[in-house]
Amino acid sequence: xxxGATDTVAFTAGLVLAPLDAWDRLVAAFESxxxxxxxxxxxxxxxxxxxGQTQRLASLLSENARYKALLNSARDIEDELVVAQITxxxxxxxxxxxxxxxxxxxxxxEGQPVLGAEGLIGQIVLVGEYNSRAVLITDxxxxxxxxxxxxxxxxxxxxxxxxxxxxIRHLAATTDIRVGDLLVTSGLGGRFPHGxxxxxxxxxTITPGDAFAMVNAAPSSALDRGRHVLVVAxxxxxxxxxxx
Amino acid sequence: xxxxxASWVIYLSLVAALLVMFIPVPLEWRILRPEIAALTLFxxxxxxxxxxxxxxxxxxxxxxxxxxGAPIGLSSPGLMLATLVLLFSYQRVRQYDVAQxxxxxxxxxxxSSGVEQWLRNGIDIPVIPLSGMLALLLSxxxxxxxxxxxxxxxxxxxxx
Numbered sequence: 001x002x003x004g005a006t007d008t009v010a011f012t013a014g015l016v017l018a019p020l021d022a023w024d025r026l027v028a029a030f031e032s033x034x035x036x037x038x039x040x041x042x043x044x045x046x047x048x049x050x051x052g053q054t055q056r057l058a059s060l061l062s063e064n065a066r067y068k069a070l071l072n073s074a075r076d077i078e079d080e081l082v083v084a085q086i087t088x089x090x091x092x093x094x095x096x097x098x099x100x101x102x103x104x105x106x107x108x109x110e111g112q113p114v115l116g117a118e119g120l121i122g123q124i125v126l127v128g129e130y131n132s133r134a135v136l137i138t139d140x141x142x143x144x145x146x147x148x149x150x151x152x153x154x155x156x157x158x159x160x161x162x163x164x165x166x167x168i169r170h171l172a173a174t175t176d177i178r179v180g181d182l183l184v185t186s187g188l189g190g191r192f193p194h195g196x197x198x199x200x201x202x203x204x205t206i207t208p209g210d211a212f213a214m215v216n217a218a219p220s221s222a223l224d225r226g227r228h229v230l231v232v233a234x235x236x237x238x239x240x241x242x243x244x
Numbered sequence: 245x246x247x248x249x250a251s252w253v254i255y256l257s258l259v260a261a262l263l264v265m266f267i268p269v270p271l272e273w274r275i276l277r278p279e280i281a282a283l284t285l286f287x288x289x290x291x292x293x294x295x296x297x298x299x300x301x302x303x304x305x306x307x308x309x310x311x312x313g314a315p316i317g318l319s320s321p322g323l324m325l326a327t328l329v330l331l332f333s334y335q336r337v338r339q340y341d342v343a344q345x346x347x348x349x350x351x352x353x354x355x356s357s358g359v360e361q362w363l364r365n366g367i368d369i370p371v372i373p374l375s376g377m378l379a380l381l382l383s384x385x386x387x388x389x390x391x392x393x394x395x396x397x398x399x400x401x402x403x404x
Binding site: 161 | 311314371
């Protein structure tokens with residue numbers, strides 16, 4: 001019943017959005033040839049840079065695997081990625097929930113992490129046959145275990161309800177955390193795989209006399225930009241579903 | 245004993261009002277979305293209290309929750325309570341002019357969203373921030389066009 005409802009709602013949203021989509025396509029069709037050529041050039045350059053950067057990835061991965069084998073630790077599972085598109089936002093103004101155009105038929109399951117271009121953006125909470133709902137990390141009911149990349153310090157990053165801010169409470173005022181530190185998923189709890197970038201620390205407020213520092217961070221991926229996201233389809237299979 | 249006539253207009257208008265929820269708006273502007281569905285419900289309760297009432301309010305609330313992906317039953321109790329209040333007082337509210345009626349609508353919306361906030365608080369879902377009140381004020385202004393559109397269609401299709 002829930003599956004059917006998710007699909008029906010997404011389908012209706014698609015119907016309402018159809019005229020707008022058609023308009024977008026019409027505008028795109030008349031986009032000038034020059035603009036498209038520029039775009040191709042830019043993408044080619046970007047592709048070349050990215051290719052250059054990934055050349056060493058294969059060797060690094062196998063090297064890493066060898067070291068891990070030496071250390072007798074389990075090899076990281078390579079994640080399978082499903083490309084999905086954000087079709088609409090939930091109308092509930094208190095939540096940060098998006099509707100994606102991939103569902104159970106594409107291997108999407110509850111609890112799977114959702115990645116944006118520059119890092120983690122959320123997780124799947126409701127799955128229909130061909131659509132699903134994902135809650136973003138900034139939703140004020142969402143929290144995820146993170147780690148400071150520089151020092152390995154573990155913490156919980158909570159959503160603030162504002163689209164560009166995460167908060168970390170309950171860090172001792174003497175903790176080593178600085179503005180600009182990158183927060184990555186720590187993998188604790190088994191929900192999110194280890195090592196995806198989440199946010200960057202934007203300010204650390206230490207009030208003298210308070211036991212805890214107040215840390216704010218900005219998500220690495222702009223959560224309100226872009227339409228394409230990646231759903232990590234393998235990582236959450238071993239974890240049981242707990243409420244986000 | 246009177247039989248319903250053209251009651252499809254009622255349900256069509258409620259569905260159309262629900263579709264308004266799908267219109268895409270920027271993330272920060274969702275808070276300003278007026279409660280067209282609730283206003284439509286209140287209009288029909290006011291005009292045809294023998295056709296539309298607490299049961300319709302309950303169904304509408306369930307559909308709203310499905311669309312929002314909220315826990316089922318989050319918005320029904322508030323809408324049902326507001327409809328009930330309107331059912332007790334429709335004869336008086338009908339005598340008011342449009343401006344006065346829109347204030348009544350504001351009170352009804354405050355009542356229904358108040359109950360919803362209370363439920364959200366109770367089951368630990370994020371509550372709507374205080375700026376959500378702006379949406380209620382906007383809804384109050386929407387009462388005038390909503391009322392005139394529905395009134396025209398009611399008379400044109402002779403809904404009773």
